[in-house]
Amino acid sequence: MSNEVKLLAHTPDAERIVAAAARLCYSDTTACALMDGLDSQKTAAFLAHLRESGHFSPFEHATFSFAVDGISRVCSHQLVRHRLASYSQQSQRYVLMGEPRTVLPPSVAAHEGARSLFEETVRRSHEAYEALIALGVPREDARYLLPHGWETRLVVTMNARELHHFFSLRLCRRAQWEIQDLARKMLRLCRNVAPALFSPAGPACVTGHCLEAHPCGSPFSSVEELLL
Amino acid sequence: MSNEVKLLAHTPDAERIVAAAARLCYSDTTACALMDGLDSQKTAAFLAHLRESGHFSPFEHATFSFAVDGISRVCSHQLVRHRLASYSQQSQRYVLMGEPRTVLPPSVAAHEGARSLFEETVRRSHEAYEALIALGVPREDARYLLPHGWETRLVVTMNARELHHFFSLRLCRRAQWEIQDLARKMLRLCRNVAPALFSPAGPACVTGHCLEAHPCGSPFSSVEELLL
Amino acid sequence: MSNEVKLLAHTPDAERIVAAAARLCYSDTTACALMDGLDSQKTAAFLAHLRESGHFSPFEHATFSFAVDGISRVCSHQLVRHRLASYSQQSQRYVLMGEPRTVLPPSVAAHEGARSLFEETVRRSHEAYEALIALGVPREDARYLLPHGWETRLVVTMNARELHHFFSLRLCRRAQWEIQDLARKMLRLCRNVAPALFSPAGPACVTGHCLEAHPCGSPFSSVEELLL
Amino acid sequence: MSNEVKLLAHTPDAERIVAAAARLCYSDTTACALMDGLDSQKTAAFLAHLRESGHFSPFEHATFSFAVDGISRVCSHQLVRHRLASYSQQSQRYVLMGEPRTVLPPSVAAHEGARSLFEETVRRSHEAYEALIALGVPREDARYLLPHGWETRLVVTMNARELHHFFSLRLCRRAQWEIQDLARKMLRLCRNVAPALFSPAGPACVTGHCLEAHPCGSPFSSVEELLL
Numbered sequence: 011m012s013n014e015v016k017l018l019a020h021t022p023d024a025e026r027i028v029a030a031a032a033r034l035c036y037s038d039t040t041a042c043a044l045m046d047g048l049d050s051q052k053t054a055a056f057l058a059h060l061r062e063s064g065h066f067s068p069f070e071h072a073t074f075s076f077a078v079d080g081i082s083r084v085c086s087h088q089l090v091r092h093r094l095a096s097y098s099q100q101s102q103r104y105v106l107m108g109e110p111r112t113v114l115p116p117s118v119a120a121h122e123g124a125r126s127l128f129e130e131t132v133r134r135s136h137e138a139y140e141a142l143i144a145l146g147v148p149r150e151d152a153r154y155l156l157p158h159g160w161e162t163r164l165v166v167t168m169n170a171r172e173l174h175h176f177f178s179l180r181l182c183r184r185a186q187w188e189i190q191d192l193a194r195k196m197l198r199l200c201r202n203v204a205p206a207l208f209s210p211a212g213p214a215c216v217t218g219h220c221l222e223a224h225p226c227g228s229p230f231s232s233v234e235e236l237l238l
Numbered sequence: 239m240s241n242e243v244k245l246l247a248h249t250p251d252a253e254r255i256v257a258a259a260a261r262l263c264y265s266d267t268t269a270c271a272l273m274d275g276l277d278s279q280k281t282a283a284f285l286a287h288l289r290e291s292g293h294f295s296p297f298e299h300a301t302f303s304f305a306v307d308g309i310s311r312v313c314s315h316q317l318v319r320h321r322l323a324s325y326s327q328q329s330q331r332y333v334l335m336g337e338p339r340t341v342l343p344p345s346v347a348a349h350e351g352a353r354s355l356f357e358e359t360v361r362r363s364h365e366a367y368e369a370l371i372a373l374g375v376p377r378e379d380a381r382y383l384l385p386h387g388w389e390t391r392l393v394v395t396m397n398a399r400e401l402h403h404f405f406s407l408r409l410c411r412r413a414q415w416e417i418q419d420l421a422r423k424m425l426r427l428c429r430n431v432a433p434a435l436f437s438p439a440g441p442a443c444v445t446g447h448c449l450e451a452h453p454c455g456s457p458f459s460s461v462e463e464l465l466l
Numbered sequence: 467m468s469n470e471v472k473l474l475a476h477t478p479d480a481e482r483i484v485a486a487a488a489r490l491c492y493s494d495t496t497a498c499a500l501m502d503g504l505d506s507q508k509t510a511a512f513l514a515h516l517r518e519s520g521h522f523s524p525f526e527h528a529t530f531s532f533a534v535d536g537i538s539r540v541c542s543h544q545l546v547r548h549r550l551a552s553y554s555q556q557s558q559r560y561v562l563m564g565e566p567r568t569v570l571p572p573s574v575a576a577h578e579g580a581r582s583l584f585e586e587t588v589r590r591s592h593e594a595y596e597a598l599i600a601l602g603v604p605r606e607d608a609r610y611l612l613p614h615g616w617e618t619r620l621v622v623t624m625n626a627r628e629l630h631h632f633f634s635l636r637l638c639r640r641a642q643w644e645i646q647d648l649a650r651k652m653l654r655l656c657r658n659v660a661p662a663l664f665s666p667a668g669p670a671c672v673t674g675h676c677l678e679a680h681p682c683g684s685p686f687s688s689v690e691e692l693l694l
Numbered sequence: 695m696s697n698e699v700k701l702l703a704h705t706p707d708a709e710r711i712v713a714a715a716a717r718l719c720y721s722d723t724t725a726c727a728l729m730d731g732l733d734s735q736k737t738a739a740f741l742a743h744l745r746e747s748g749h750f751s752p753f754e755h756a757t758f759s760f761a762v763d764g765i766s767r768v769c770s771h772q773l774v775r776h777r778l779a780s781y782s783q784q785s786q787r788y789v790l791m792g793e794p795r796t797v798l799p800p801s802v803a804a805h806e807g808a809r810s811l812f813e814e815t816v817r818r819s820h821e822a823y824e825a826l827i828a829l830g831v832p833r834e835d836a837r838y839l840l841p842h843g844w845e846t847r848l849v850v851t852m853n854a855r856e857l858h859h860f861f862s863l864r865l866c867r868r869a870q871w872e873i874q875d876l877a878r879k880m881l882r883l884c885r886n887v888a889p890a891l892f893s894p895a896g897p898a899c900v901t902g903h904c905l906e907a908h909p910c911g912s913p914f915s916s917v918e919e920l921l922l
Contacts, residue, residue: 016726019711019755021703027759030702031782031849038789041761041849042700064677070780071703071851073757075711077725084382087311093321096754096853098715102386103414105722115379124373131366131383138359145352150414151343154312154387155359158330165715165725167755167853169780186331186378219675221520244498247483247527249475255531258474259554259621266561269533269621270472292905298552299475299623301529303483305497324526324625326487333494393487393497395527395625397552447903449748540838543767549777558842559870571835580829587822587839594815601808606870607799610768611815614786615838642787642834 013080013113015195017203018165024072025206028170029053032060032068054206061210061217069170072207074200076166078192082113082159085188088180089164094172099164103150106143110136112159116187132157170207173200181236182213183226198237212236241308241341243423245431246393252300253434256398257281260288260296282434289402289438289445297398300435304394304424310341310387313416316408317392322400327392331378334371338364340387344415360385398435401428409464410441411454426465440464469536469569471651473659474621480528481662484626485509488516488524510662517666517673525626528663532622532652538569538615541644544636545620550628555620559606562599566592568615572643588613626663629656637692638669639682654693668692697764697797699879701887702849708756709890712854713737716744716752738890745894745901753855756891760850760880766797766843769872772864773848778856783848787834790827794820796843800871816841854891857884865920866897867910882921896920 021027023045030044033056037044048056060068081089090097112132118124135155142152168176173196179185180193200208214220215229216236230236249255251273258272261284265272276284288296309317318325340360346352363383370380396404401424407413408421428436442448443457444464458464477483479501486500489512493500504512516524537545546553568588574580591611598608624632629652635641636649656664670676671685672692686692705711707729714728717740721728732740744752765773774781796816802808819839826836852860857880863869864877884892898904899913900920914920 014724018714018725018729019705019707021757021759022706023703027703027849034782034847034849035785036788037784038792040698040763040847041702045702059679062677063679067780068782068849071759071782071849073705073851073853075705075755079724082382083311083315083386087315087318090315090318091325096751097319098718098752098755100721101719104720108722113382115375115382117375117379118370118382121373121375124370124375127366127369128383131363135359135363135383135385138355141355142346142352145349147343147345147349147352151345154310154341154343154346155356155363155385157363157383157385158311158388159382160386163718163724165711165718165752165755167757169757169851221518223515223519242496246486246497246501247477247479249529249531250478251475255475255621262554262619262621263557264560265556266564268470268535268619269474273474287907290905291907295552296554296621299531299554299621301477301623301625303477303527307496324523326490326524326527328493329491332492336494391490391496393483393490393524393527395529397529397623449746451743451747538838539767539771539842543771543774546771546774547781553775569838571831571838573831573835574826574838577829577831580826580831583822583825584839587819591815591819591839591841594811597811598802598808601805603799603801603805603808607801610766610797610799610802610843611812611819611841613819613839613841614767614844616842 013078013192015192015199016077017199018075018077020074020203021072024170024204025050025053025057027071028068028207029056031071032056032065050206057206066171066174069174069207072170072204073167074170074173076196076199077163078166079163080113080161081192082188083162084158085113085186085192086162086164088186088189089166089192092168092172092176095166095168097164097166100162102153102156106149107136107139107153107156107160111161112157113161113188115159132159170200170204173208174211177211178213178217183228184222194237209233241306241420243420243427244305245427246303246305248302248431249300252398252432253278253281253285255299256296256435257284259299260284260293278434285434294399294402297402297435300398300432301395302398302401302428304427306394306420307391308341308389309420310416311390312386313341313414313420314390314392316414316417317394317420320396320400320404322396324395325392328390330381330384334377335364335367335381335384335388339389340385341389341416343387360387398428398432401436402439405439406441406445411456412450422465437461469534469648471648471655472533473655474531474533476530476659477528480626480660481506481509481513483527484524484663485512487527488512488521506662513662522627522630525630525663528626528660529623530626530629530656532655533619534622534648535619536569536617537648538644539618540614541569541642541648542618542620544642544645545622545648548624548628548632551622551624553620553622556618558609558612562605563592563595563609563612563616567617568613569617569644571615588615626656626660629664630667633667634669634673639684640678650693665689697762697876699876699883700761701883702759702761704758704887705756708854708888709734709737709741711755712752712891713740715755716740716749734890741890750855750858753858753891754853756854756888757851758854758857758884760883762850762876763847764797764845765876766872767846768842769797769870769876770846770848772870772873773850773876776852776856776860778852780851781848784846786837786840790833791820791823791837791840791844795845796841797845797872799843816843854884854888857892858895861895862897862901867912868906878921893917
């Protein structure tokens with residue numbers, strides 16, 4: 011996949027803040043004093059306890075902002091269905107789509123004939139887009155011809171509770187490969203900076219108990235396996 | 239426009255419920271007693287007072303569910319950015335797109351050459367989609383070739399507060415024509431069943447004070463004008 | 467308990483709307499046509515399938531509005547923590563609290579000495595509230611003396627997905643008795659008008675798998691038992 | 695006021711992230727490249743433009759977490775009504791309230807007789823709370839006697855868009871003095887670390903156009919005045 015996912019920013023000291031906020035509920039002292047008393051081992055143990063009990067509300071105090079470049083509009087349409095998150099997305103109404111840039115699905119890439127038909131069709135659609143603009147059609151209307159796989163960019167911010175929910179749905183093998191790939195990259199970035207908040211994270215096969223009426227048949231055995 | 243928008247359901251007696259809920263905040267009696275005391279004239283006057291003061295929170299008690307058929311995926315991608323709402327949308331991963339069905343922008347329809355190029359490109363893209371499927375590419379990947387203007391269906395539920403927000407943004411002349419058209423149809427349906435909740439409703443030119451740095455230059459003079 | 471909970475309004479034909487919205491995702495037909503094809507048996511079977519798979523998003527299309535009178539401010543403070551809901555609550559800033567009206571906890575009522583101390587303290591606090599007002603203290607400040615158990619009224623609207631979440635947390639034996647009682651009354655009202663949306667509903671012991679690190683030790687065996 | 699409000703954490707480089715996210719919508723480049731091109735002057739100018747146009751959605755990418763100690767349960771009940779935020783609050787179900795700690799309203803403090811009646815009533819209520827516990831009443835029920843003004847602690851996280859909304863409502867002179875005081879402290883902390891995101895911020899008299907049917911009569915002339 012040629013997309014790029016970067017962690018733009020995240021709550022500093024996120025693990026201790028989540029742990030201190032959770033402890034506050036059951037303590038007679040301040041959040042700041044609680045933070046002072048938390049080393050990384052105690053923090054990790056306490057976060058594990060919260061996750062196992064399903065008490066995710068303190069995870070909301072930690073937020074993560076990602077710059078995502080080069081996913082398809084198919085994928086972004088799925089992504090923005092997660093409503094407890096914030097999005098700023100490149101507008102096709104205002105920005106001219108100057109060159110054909112479309113995500114190529116692996117199932118298409120794997121078959122020479124499929125691939126050349128795909129690329130040919132993308133090229134022609136983009137030519138028609140440019141021809142419409144030359145005829146005076148506004149960009150926002152000419153784009154009705156651009157293929158769904160067209161690339162987009164966005165900034166997305168989610169808190170760690172919603173990220174857990176997102177990873178549970180989108181790292182499942184039943185999710186589409188492109189959003190799985192995006193979620194995998196996001197989870198790797200999160201685990202780099204806040205491992206204790208996201209160990210584990212992922213679909214029910216990794217964190218709990220799969221409820222799907224028609225399960226995939228090849229559950230992941232661990233977060234490490236799904237992150238390979 | 240060939241799309242269809244129907245009101246599937248709405249909160250019964252929505253106007254009186256909103257008015258009674260608002261009154262409850264300042265009264266020493268029950269919501270049911272307050273409803274009994276509200277005739278349609280008092281209700282309308284009280285709702286007007288709430289709207290003018292910007293006190294929209296009681297409007298959340300009234301919800302409206304719409305069946306929307308035949309809008310483009312361009313329009314649905316804009317629509318689902320409204321996060322305080324509920325959506326169920328037809329999946330292109332599972333449903334076979336058997337025939338070319340694409341929304342034709344008026345700016346394209348108006349120009350014979352543009353129109354035939356548009357239709358030709360849509361037809362070819364759909365043929366390529368079918369060819370990929372014949373080669374064994376899954377539907378969810380073949381659709382990367384379908385044009386953005388492809389038609390979709392969905393059910394959307396919003397409460398009256400969020401509808402007011404939606405109408406304020408999407409009935410503005412700066413919104414794209416397709417979502418303006420959708421919003422107009424939704425507002426007409428709302429006003430049929432709950433006129434006092436939505437008189438007026440719409441962009442700042444109709445309900446208040448336009449803040450746009452680059453205004454459209456032709457503000458609406460009334461809700462009636464924008465609903466024409 | 468002397469509180470009163472009434473169902474003010476709910477989405478008409480809620481079960482079929484939820485089922486049709488869910489089917490829409492996998493069909494090539496309209497929501498209206500799908501509704502026409504759903505009798506109550508098919509609807510119930512399909513809703514059971516959604517619940518068992520954990521696919522609750524279509525449940526959001528059904529909303530329920532309740533009038534709640536006579537719960538304590540303790541209970542309302544817990545209730546409004548559910549953020550995916552709408553509230554209109556009686557204001558103590560504006561409404562004069564003319565008589566002592568406080569929720570009496572069963573654990574206090576059960577012990578004669580505790581009960582008389584409780585009632586005496588409530589009476590004195592209310593007298594001090596009235597004395598402060600007589601001295602010119604605003605209502606909004608005098609109420610700082612009113613006990614937490616003081617009664618309040620509100621209108622609350624939730625959709626069926628959030629109601630399921632609410633019932634899962636607040637019908638658990640570990641929730642406080644007062645919000646358990648409120649949730650039980652709300653669930654009975656929901657099941658009267660839309661049984662297929664809420665069979666079953668409730669804590670993990672009834673609908674799934676308890677995750678509590680310290681479980682209550684006496685799980686409910688069925689929704690019927692918890693509704694007794 | 696004896697409460698304490700501390701900024702626990704905030705999005706690093708928040709101003710540039712918000713500005714870059716907003717620019718992304720209209721650019722053909724990446725968020726990272728956009729950030730590189732933004733010095734503090736350009737950032738401030740661009741954020742001012744967004745605020746003036748009412749385009750607040752990119753402000754959601756910046757979040758702020760506060761530790762709040764010593765506000766009353768009156769104030770926390772108002773605070774948690776802001777639903778687009780995250781809260782962890784000290785539980786009176788689990789934590790023993792060992793000493794009388796109640797917020798004293800200035801209107802009560804200003805009058806000697808009122809103050810002594812207030813303090814006497816708080817003391818008696820707390821004694822009754824302790825007596826109930828001695829009789830075997832659970833903490834969660836004994837607290838039904840504690841006065842509304844009882845102190846609480848919490849951690850709250852809001853993004854900058856919701857903070858603007860919060861400041862617009864709660865820095866208005868019509869809000870209660872205690873939440874005004876809390877909001878003022880929060881705004882000062884925000885402006886220390888991200889001035890360009892919050893200049894100005896506050897009620898309509900400072901940022902726009904007051905809609906209240908019954909305005910306060912003494913509008914603020916500037917943010918500086920309201921922060922005094």
